[in-house]
Amino acid sequence: MRDLSSTELSETLLGWYDIHARSMPWRIGPADRATGVTPDPYRIWMSEVMLQQTTVAAVKEYFTRFTTRWPTVTDLATAEDADVMAEWAGLGYYARARNLLKCARVVAFELGGQFPDTLDGLLALPGVGPYTAAAIASIAFDRSEAVLDGNVERVMSRLFNIHDPLPGVKPVLKDKAASLTPALRPGDYAQAVMDLGATICTPKSPACGICPWVAPCAARAEGTAAELPKKTPKKPKPTRYGVAYVARTTEGAWLLERRPDKGLLGGMLGWPGTDWGDAPSRNPPFTADWSRLEGEVKHTFTHFHLILKVETARIPEGFNLRPDQELLPQAGFKPSDLPTVMRKAFDLYQGNPPIKALG
Template identity: 70%
Template sequence: MRDDPSADLLDWYDTHARVMPWRVAPADRKAGQRPDPYRIWLSEVMLQQTTVAAVRDYFHRFTARWPTVQDLASAADADVMGEWAGLGYYARARNLLKCARAIVTDYDGVFPDTRDGLIALPGIGPYTAAAIAAIAFDEQATVVDGNVERVMARLHDVHSPLPAAKGELTVLATALTPAQRAGDYAQAVMDLGATICTPKSPACGNCPWRDPCKSRIAGTVAELPKKTPKKKTPTRFGIAYVARRTDGAWLLETRPDKGLLGGMLGWPMSDWNDAPDPAPPLDANWQDLGVEARHTFTHFHLRLQIMTANVGDTTPNRGDFIAAPDFRPSDLPTVMRKVFDLAHATLRHD
């Protein structure tokens, strides 16, 4: 092992880099191929609080339908929200459109090539700006996600619990970030955490940082990183109204831009709290389906009572009827799709 840990990690990455649809392989990068900033940006936004496995298919669909930032900027909001459905954290999709349009309008379709320039764009925070700057432009920017925090905590045997330890771990990560091949290094340390230095049963014998790892020497690998215990997740309740007209059309509404599921298509709903107030979108013979749709958001569990109705040619006070051929259940966010899956069999029009 050399005195430069980043060089050891890059040697490991040259052989063991994961294959990603948005990534330029180390050999290709050494040969002069540059990453596409649009694809790096899109992947990083999708990967926020979401696994690589969940993102792959969405990334392929987005880049096939909108291969450039100009294409995405000109897309209809509803089309983008529909393609995003099921990926969660829907504010990301709204900010994705805002950012694409800002790049086209204010930057002539060219991404800023520095962390400071990128962080000024909608929906790009410190982590995402650093990741794009490093991976797309090789800026010596420090990229710290959950994988990197775990690697740094073990490498340096840091016992301060997260999230309070984030600052300390970032300083340690910064000290290791090399001036050369910063993009490959950023991806290498994340790959190390994802494939070797895993939360459970890390493969320490295969780790390129095995020798200098202080927690391995101390026998504390399994304890790290330490985390402050989470508070109990509260439960909220709501009512979903699923109505279908005699011609097969479904009653749906677009949720307000702000708030959870903002801008997404969904069923008319009550509020979500301990005792929701009924809010039917039209007068009908509403029937309780007798089963709940359950979903967990970041900060709370949601349990939805499902009310269904077959209706005639009537005007709702909320939402619009969408003809059956124009309605794609796949355009619904996950919680709304759960409601549909439970309700549609009782409202089928053959």
């Protein structure tokens, strides 16, 4: 192990980044940035919101679709909620999509289309928390703000050989990250340390031999890199149960229901269904000869596993829709617009015959 100053550490990492920076659709690479090309705060904000609890590989296609359809924050702010939620389908954590629209409308209609360029200003925006604000401030505006995502937590815990478990040790790791964040090129540095964690200082089998920080890494010297960062054991996720009801009219229109704005899948269209509880229950949207499909839908949310049975029936003539329900004609129905768990129910409907008439 060789001790280096904070300045030497950041300069070493920036030198590595200048050669090995990943290419991403929202990123201005170090060569372009050196010539004076600056990032678009809208694109940086969009990418950071999408990347919350989601991988880079999953986000790239969504980011390209969103920024092609809505190239500016004002374009997004004036979009229909349903269109944005449909484009978001499959990316998960739908509260992020609702906050995306809220934030875009604040920026477009209250801030003249300009994102704040300070940490405090960014923190005041809907859906922008400490990490996202620091990332935007650093990457988009070259503010010397320390970013701390999962990659940076891992890098800091290993570089300084910190064995206290997450999440309690986050403030310590944030202080370490801040101590290395340079005044010059902080945006490039923020992306460099995240790239380091994503490509070299990986959760399993870190490639220490080609790491630019191999010499000063305390965990490498002690042989503890593979066991860091330590985490407080998580409680097992409970399992909840429910029923999704897939129904059509004789003309082929689908019965869909918009979920409440708050809560899981808030504001999204999906199949009518029961509450998700500790035991299965039934609550069909209308009286009919319901048939249960073979198989079940399994889906995992952040805090619980979900198992859904799927039932199907023909919608009777004269059925009265509730305000939160609509009949969507076949021509306007796109399964890809459904949230993932609802699309799984549709897939089960498509591929499985009824096995049990329930009445």
